Amino acid sequence: MPPNYDDEIDFAALALQDPDFAKVLSSTGKLDFHDAKAVQQLTKSLLKRDFGLQIELPDDRLCPPVPVRYNYVRWIESLIDTTGPSYMDKYDPERSIIGIDIGTGASAIYPLLFCASRPSYRLGATDIDLPSLTSAAKNISLNDLSSRIRLLETTSADPLIPLDGLSIEHADFTICNPPFYSSVEEMQAAFTGEGKSKPPSAVCTGSENEMVTEGGDVGFVLRMVEESKQLKEKVQWYSSMLGKLESLRAVVAKLKEIEVSNWAVCCLRAGAKTRRWAVAWSWGDSRPRNDVARGESLGKEFLPAATELTIPISAKNVDEIVEKLNKMMESLDLRWLWKVSLKAGLAIARENVWSRAARRKQQRQDADRGENAKHTKDGDDSDSDEDEKVALAVKITAEKEAIQLRWLRGSDYVLFESFAGMLKRTVRETGG
Numbered sequence: 001m002p003p004n005y006d007d008e009i010d011f012a013a014l015a016l017q018d019p020d021f022a023k024v025l026s027s028t029g030k031l032d033f034h035d036a037k038a039v040q041q042l043t044k045s046l047l048k049r050d051f052g053l054q055i056e057l058p059d060d061r062l063c064p065p066v067p068v069r070y071n072y073v074r075w076i077e078s079l080i081d082t083t084g085p086s087y088m089d090k091y092d093p094e095r096s097i098i099g100i101d102i103g104t105g106a107s108a109i110y111p112l113l114f115c116a117s118r119p120s121y122r123l124g125a126t127d128i129d130l131p132s133l134t135s136a137a138k139n140i141s142l143n144d145l146s147s148r149i150r151l152l153e154t155t156s157a158d159p160l161i162p163l164d165g166l167s168i169e170h171a172d173f174t175i176c177n178p179p180f181y182s183s184v185e186e187m188q189a190a191f192t193g194e195g196k197s198k199p200p201s202a203v204c205t206g207s208e209n210e211m212v213t214e215g216g217d218v219g220f221v222l223r224m225v226e227e228s229k230q231l232k233e234k235v236q237w238y239s240s241m242l243g244k245l246e247s248l249r250a251v252v253a254k255l256k257e258i259e260v261s262n263w264a265v266c267c268l269r270a271g272a273k274t275r276r277w278a279v280a281w282s283w284g285d286s287r288p289r290n291d292v293a294r295g296e297s298l299g300k301e302f303l304p305a306a307t308e309l310t311i312p313i314s315a316k317n318v319d320e321i322v323e324k325l326n327k328m329m330e331s332l333d334l335r336w337l338w339k340v341s342l343k344a345g346l347a348i349a350r351e352n353v354w355s356r357a358a359r360r361k362q363q364r365q366d367a368d369r370g371e372n373a374k375h376t377k378d379g380d381d382s383d384s385d386e387d388e389k390v391a392l393a394v395k396i397t398a399e400k401e402a403i404q405l406r407w408l409r410g411s412d413y414v415l416f417e418s419f420a421g422m423l424k425r426t427v428r429e430t431g432g
């Protein structure tokens with residue numbers, strides 16, 4: 001079971017499981033977040049207990065808090081799981097995945113967490129800071145992961161997503177926790193500045209290269225967005241963590257401006273106090289599950305189009321509705337795979353073949369070809385190879401009181417809505 005870091009960490013339980021952690025806990029069971037050694041030990045103990053990982057951390061670099069980092073890792077894993085080529089919509093242990101961690105830091109925490117939680121993942125990891133890379137290399141070999149994680153030293157003038165430097169043509173995702181601030185002054189103000197009634201809640205051992213970059217987190221991510229315009233589908237999911245909701249607003253606005261229609265947002269929580277945001281975008285057309293793409297408690301302006309729609313039906317005539325839907329789907333010129341036992345089907349269309357005009361055209365073609373040459377369906381026609389053009393792929397599941405539509409693939413939400421509209425009309429005709 002993956003650890004759940006949504007709630008506060010139970011320090012007393014952790015101290016019982018790890019004597020090294022017990023040593024830094026006060027007699028009243030409190031952890032001093034202003035003590036760098038205590039904070040480091042918390043990270044080490046969680047990595048050891050929950051992932052079997054060992055790490056060493058230098059005193060003059062960031063100590064990564066595990067909960068928010070792992071919540072980001074899990075979110076990326078969900079994005080990958082729900083946008084796979086086989087439409088499985090769940091974790092596929094057979095699928096090899098390559099990710100790139102941009103700015104891996106002294107801990108190499110993201111590559112370590114991915115490798116510990118997913119055996120089929122391999123990672124490239126970059127940084128511009130040599131001491132961080134030296135420490136990252138040590139942590140990778142401490143965990144015997146050198147065959148799955150490749151480190152690359154870059155400079156601030158190099159691309160942030162160096163596919164060539166890593167000798168790869170394609171990556172499934174990028175992950176990044178960028179420096180958040182645009183200047184040392186901005187960073188200092190964030191920790192101690194005016195308007196802060198309280199002192200910072202935890203010690204920060206971050207060095208300037210870790211905390212400060214031109215344009216802050218937004219500047220860094222907008223560079224990634226620019227690079228993604230060139231690389232397009234060479235990376236399936238580009239992503240980054242962001243320090244402020246305002247930063248997320250700026251990045252989402254940019255994605256809309258350049259007409260990226262497939263993005264995902266989420267609020268990363270860890271315990272009651274910590275909140276960060278994450279954004280991911282894709283130039284491809286595989287659509288993540290709705291709860292993954294549209295993080296809860298985020299306003300409408302941040303959210304991509306919904307990837308699930310519900311058509312309510314009456315529980316009395318589910319079987320009749322399902323029968324009618326199946327017949328109707330069979331009559332259309334699309335691939336339709338129906339699993340009776342699961343009451344679920346997969347529809348894959350090359351174009352809109354359900355509009356009235358398309359159906360009339362189909363009828364004329366069928367008549368011309370004659371009864372025996374009627375178009376084939378059920379996935380056994382010649383179009384069923386992997387390279388077929390797909391304008392829309394939708395999974396349809398019949399439940400007791402609803403037909404659920406899951407948009408799996410397609411670049412046009414209007415097409416998905418139109419397909420849903422056609423199903424709604426069919427349900428209505430059956431008195432559903």
Ligand SMILES: C[S@@+](CC[C@H](N)C(=O)[O-])C[C@H]1O[C@@H](n2cnc3c(N)ncnc32)[C@H](O)[C@@H]1O
Nearest residue numbers: 064103104105127128129156177178179209210
């Ligand atoms: C906030 S730290 C994150 C470290 C680690 N990923 C984590 O989550 O704890 C940002 C990292 O990005 C690195 N960095 C800054 N600019 C970079 C660039 N242009 N390319 C790659 N890494 C960069 C810094 O050296 C630093 O290690």
